[in-house]
Amino acid sequence: MAAPVIDELRKKLREKFPQAHAVTSRVAEEEEPDQPFDPAFFPAAAISEVVGSGVGMLVAGLLGEPAESSPLPDFVLVDGGDGFDPGSYTAQACSRLLWVRCRSAEEMIKAADLLVRDGNMPFILLDTCGIGRRELQSLPASVWWRLKLAAETGGCRLVVMSAAPQVPCAGVRLALTARLGLEDFEVPRRELVARLRVGAERGRRAG
Helix, strand or coil: CCHHHHHHHHHHHHHHCCCCCCCCCCCCCCCCCCCCCCHHHCCCCEEEEEECCCHHHHHHHHCCCCCCCCCCCCEEEEECCCCCCHHHCCHHHHCCEEEEECCCHHHHHHHHHHHHHHCCCCEEEEECCCCCHHHHHCCCHHHHHHHHHHHHHHCCEEEEEECCCCCCCCCEEEEEECCCCHHHCCCCHHHHHHCCEEEECCCCCCC
C-alpha cells in the first residue's frame, strides 16, 4: 500500500476514533519492569503457563530484545500455529532458537511430548496462540498431565503460551500484558517489549 494511502487511512481513523488514538500514558522511568526473559524465571521440572495480550512478545524478550544479542541459553519454540516470523529478527538472534513448526494442536502436542521426553532440552516454549480455541479445547486434559509428568521426570522448564488459560495442571500461571494502542503500530519492538508487565493470573480457570 502506498504511503499517502496509509497516511490518509491514519487520518480518517484518528478523526473517527480520537480516544483510541490518544497517546497512552507511559510508565514512570523509576519503575522497574518485571519481565520473564530468563528461563530461571520459571521453575525447573515443571509446566508453567503464560497468558494475556503480551505473550506474543515473550519470544522477542527471550531472543534478547532490544539488543538481539543475549547471554541466555538456547531454547526450543514449538510453534503450534506456525506464526513465528524469523524474518523480523537478526540471524544472530535466531541462531539461539530451535523452531519447531506445527499446523495443528495434534502436531503441537506430539512435538512437545517428544522434546520433553528427550531430556536434552532444558527450556521449551510451547505457543498455542495460533490455534483456534475450539481445537485447543478439544484436547483432553490428560495430554497436559502427561507433559507435566514428563517435564518433572526430565527436569526441563516447559512454558505454555496461551491467549487464555488452557493448562489445568500448570504449577505457575502468569498474566503478561502490554499497554498498547492503535498509535503503537509503528513503535519499535524493543519499546513494546519494555512495556511488558507480569502479574499472577487470577479469577479464571483453565480449559
